[in-house]
Structure formats: C-alpha cells, structure tokens
Amino acid sequence: MKKQQxxxxxxxxxxxxHYGVAVDVLFADSGEQSMVRVKRNSGHVVGDNxxxxxxxxxxxxxxxxxxRMDARGGIHIxxxxxxxxxxxxxxxxxxxxxxxxxxxxxxxxxxxTPVLVMNKSDLDCFKSYYKSVQPIFKDSVELxxxxxxxxxxxxxxxxxxxxxxxxxxxxxxxxxxxSILNKMLPNINLSTGEISETKKRGRHTTTVxxxxxxxxxxxxxxSPGFNDFGLVDTTIAELATFFPGFEKAVELPCxxxxxxxxxxxxxxxxxxxxxxxxxxxxxxxxxxxxxxxxMIEAEPKFRERRHRRKKN
Ligand SMILES: Nc1nc2c(ncn2[C@@H]2O[C@H](COP(=O)(O)OP(=O)(O)OP(=O)(O)O)[C@@H](O)[C@H]2O)c(=O)[nH]1
Ligand SMILES: [Mg+2]
Numbered sequence: 001m002k003k004q005q006x007x008x009x010x011x012x013x014x015x016x017x018h019y020g021v022a023v024d025v026l027f028a029d030s031g032e033q034s035m036v037r038v039k040r041n042s043g044h045v046v047g048d049n050x051x052x053x054x055x056x057x058x059x060x061x062x063x064x065x066x067x068r069m070d071a072r073g074g075i076h077i078x079x080x081x082x083x084x085x086x087x088x089x090x091x092x093x094x095x096x097x098x099x100x101x102x103x104x105x106x107x108x109x110x111x112x113t114p115v116l117v118m119n120k121s122d123l124d125c126f127k128s129y130y131k132s133v134q135p136i137f138k139d140s141v142e143l144x145x146x147x148x149x150x151x152x153x154x155x156x157x158x159x160x161x162x163x164x165x166x167x168x169x170x171x172x173x174x175x176x177x178x179s180i181l182n183k184m185l186p187n188i189n190l191s192t193g194e195i196s197e198t199k200k201r202g203r204h205t206t207t208v209x210x211x212x213x214x215x216x217x218x219x220x221x222x223s224p225g226f227n228d229f230g231l232v233d234t235t236i237a238e239l240a241t242f243f244p245g246f247e248k249a250v251e252l253p254c255x256x257x258x259x260x261x262x263x264x265x266x267x268x269x270x271x272x273x274x275x276x277x278x279x280x281x282x283x284x285x286x287x288x289x290x291x292x293x294x295m296i297e298a299e300p301k302f303r304e305r306r307h308r309r310k311k312n
Contacts, residue, residue: 010051014081016211018046023057025050026211046209046221047080047166066110066168069230069296075305079209079221084167085112086157086220090120091129093174093201095227098285100133101244102229103170104141105289108242109234115142117157117169119176122147136282140244148179158184161218168209173225174202181222185212190222231293232302236260239293240269245282248272260290 017024022035023044036057038044049060066078066085078085085107089095100116107114116137120126130145137143142160146153157180161167169177178190193205202225209223231239240261241250246269255266264270269286272278296302 010053012049012051014211015044015046015048015050018044018208023050025052025057027052043077045077045080046211047082047168049081064111066106066112067232068106068226068228069232070226070228071230073230075232076226078170078223079168082112082166082168082221084161084165085114086117086167086169087114088117088119088169088171088175088177088180089133090118090175091123091125092120093172093195094129095172095175098289099172099227099229100137101285101289102231104137104244105234105239105242106229106231109231109238113142113165115144115160115167117171117180118143118145119148119180121145121152122149137244140247146180148176148183151183154180154184158214158216158218161214161220162216164217166211166219166221168221168223170223170229171225172202172227173204175225177225178206178222181212181220184214184220188212230296231289232296233306234293235306236290236293236297239290240286243286243289245278246286249278262287262290 011027011029013025013027015023016026016033021040022037024033025036026033036052036055038057044059051058051060062080064082065080066082068076068078070076085103087100087103089100104114118130118133134143144153144157146157171177174193174195178192182188182190182192191205193203195202204225206222206224209221211219211221213219240246249269249272252268254264254268256264259267261267261269269278273280273283
C-alpha cells in the first residue's frame with residue numbers, strides 16, 4: 001500500500017473508533033491505526049470505509065446502514081457495513097419489552113442477519129429467563145447462550161464469526177457487551193461497569209463504539225448501551241414480513257395485498273392467531289409495534305427520508 005500511496009496519495013482504511021472530532025482509522029496498507037480529524041457531527045460511524053489524503057478523510061459508499069430512533073425522535077446510525085446484528089440480552093438487567101422484536105425487524109429490514117446472544121448464563125435468574133425467551137425466538141434466529149464470566153459457549157460465537165462476519169453488539173446498558181469482548185480478546189481491556197444494586201441497571205459505561213478483529217476471523221463492534229430501537233427505516237409491509245414468529249403466516253396469502261393483519265377479513269395472520277399457532281401475546285406485541293411504525297411513517301421528515309433511501 002506504500003506503493004499505492006505513492007501512486008495516488010490516497011490511503012484506504014476503516015473507522016474503528018469515533019471520538020466526536022476525530023476518528024481512529026485502521027489502514028489497510030500498514031495495519032497501523034491512527035487518528036484523523038473530522039468535523040463534529042460529520043456523520044461518520046464505526047465500520048465506514050474511508051480514503052485519507054493529506055489528512056482529509058473521504059467516506060466511501062456504504063454497503064449497509066443500520067439506524068434506530070431514540071425515545072426523543074433522534075435518529076442514530078448504529079453501524080455501517082455490517083452483516084450481523086448481535087442482540088445481547090440477559091435476566092439482569094432485563095431489556096425493555098419488545099426490544100428483541102424491534103432489533104430483529106430493524107436488522108432484517110437493513111439486510112443484516114440478527115442473532116440473539118443471551119449472556120450471564122451463570123446467574124440464578126438465567127434459567128427461567130431463558131425458558132421464557134428461547135421458545136419465542138428459536139425458530140427465527142440463531143441463539144447463543146453464553147457467559148462472559150465463565151467463558152462458556154463463547155467458542156460458538158467465535159466459530160460463527162470466523163466465517164468472516166462483521167457484527168455489532170447492541171443491548172441495554174449492563175447486559176455485558178464489553179465483558180464478552182474482553183473475554184474473547186483478553187488484551188483489549190474495555191471498561192466495564194457494575195450493575196446498580198438498587199435499580200438493577202447498568203451505568204452506561206461504554207460511550208463510543210469500537211471495532212475489534214477476532215483472532216479466528218470476523219469482526220465485532222462494541223457499542224454503548226441503549227433501550228430504544230425505534231423502527232425508523234421499516235415500512236408497515238416490512239414489519240409483518242420481518243416480525244419474529246410471523247414467518248409462516250406471511251407466506252400464506254391474505255385477501256388484501258396491503259393487509260396490516262389487524263381487522264381485515266381473510267387475514268392469514270389473524271387466522272393463525274385464532275388457531276393458536278401464533279400466541280395472542282405475540283400478536284399484541286406486533287400490533288403495538290405496528291402502531292408505532294404507522295406513527296413514524298406518518299411524519300413527513302421520516303417519509304422523505306424513506307423516499308430518499310428507496311431512490312439510492
Ligand atoms: N455474572 C455475570 N456478570 C457479568 C457477565 N457479563 C458481564 N457481567 C457483569 O455485568 C456488568 C456490566 O457489564 P458490561 O460489560 O460493562 O456491560 P455493557 O453491556 O458493556 O454495558 P454498557 O457499556 O453500559 O452498555 C459488569 O459488572 C460485568 O462484570 C456474565 O456473564 N455473568
Ligand atoms: Mg460496554
């Protein structure tokens with residue numbers, strides 16, 4: 001690449017950390033990391049492929065982009081150029097209801113493969129939590145039950161990533177995202193935080209996303225914890241298609257092509273609910289998220305955003 005630098009003066013690399021006014025770039029030629037200044041709110045994220053010339057950083061086109069909306073309507077790019085979303089959950093602290101569903105839908109809508117990482121399998125509360133979550137998602141996504149504390153089953157996650165995936169850990173603060181990475185890569189020493197005794201919550205220890213190369217292949221991004229996974233880039237039609245547990249139903253035809261699976265006649269989803277193939281609880285979760293997606297879709301700023309994305 002030294003040669004390439006002489007040829008065109010541009011060095012290719014990938015953003016491995018983002019610190020507001022500077023990004024850490026891992027250069028493909030030398031394998032070295034160095035900081036490059038960027039404007040605040042430049043819109044770059046970890047995973048972005050870049051070209052650097054005379055300290056000026058140019059972002060290359062993204063292959064994928066995963067976005068979410070927070071509770072206040074702000075849009076965040078979770079990561080770029082990823083192919084896997086690792087949804088990390090545990091019994092303490094427990095994620096907000098519907099977090100896993102929203103994350104799976106967002107992931108599928110962005111063309112990423114969602115996987116569920118259930119951490120802290122060493123805790124007493126884990127068994128019953130696993131029993132309540134595993135049956136819901138087992139047929140929809142690959143599931144890893146692990147412990148960062150004991151290291152159990154982390155090899156399965158490493159095997160999966162060694163196929164060459166680039167994934168990101170997302171989940172509430174305190175579920176153990178950084179701890180899992182520390183166990184997989186003992187030299188990186190990411191900060192981890194205690195769970196508050198009274199509130200049983202994490203402390204938002206990780207504040208910036210960082211990308212790490214795994215020893216047996218693949219890459220993983222550690223990210224700051226969050227609870228809100230507003231489906232900013234999911235259409236109403238996509239919601240039912242990607243909702244975990246509706247896979248069989250959406251293969252069957254409904255009377256109306258634009259059926260929202262609410263009160264329309266001859267609807268394949270509500271028929272499966274009546275037959276008990278889809279539980280009423282799961283169906284209620286779908287209806288709740290549907291209302292949210294309708295509200296987001298009705299907002300002009302989000303409609304325009306979708307329109308722009310569809311054109312690109
Ligand atoms: N018992 C047990 N504790 C764990 C495990 N994994 C993480 N912890 C603990 O959970 C707490 C939070 O872990 P972190 O790794 O900081 O969690 P995080 O998801 O990175 O949190 P944020 O960076 O705030 O989003 C720490 O006290 C860890 O020691 C586990 O497998 N078992
Ligand atoms: Mg962390």
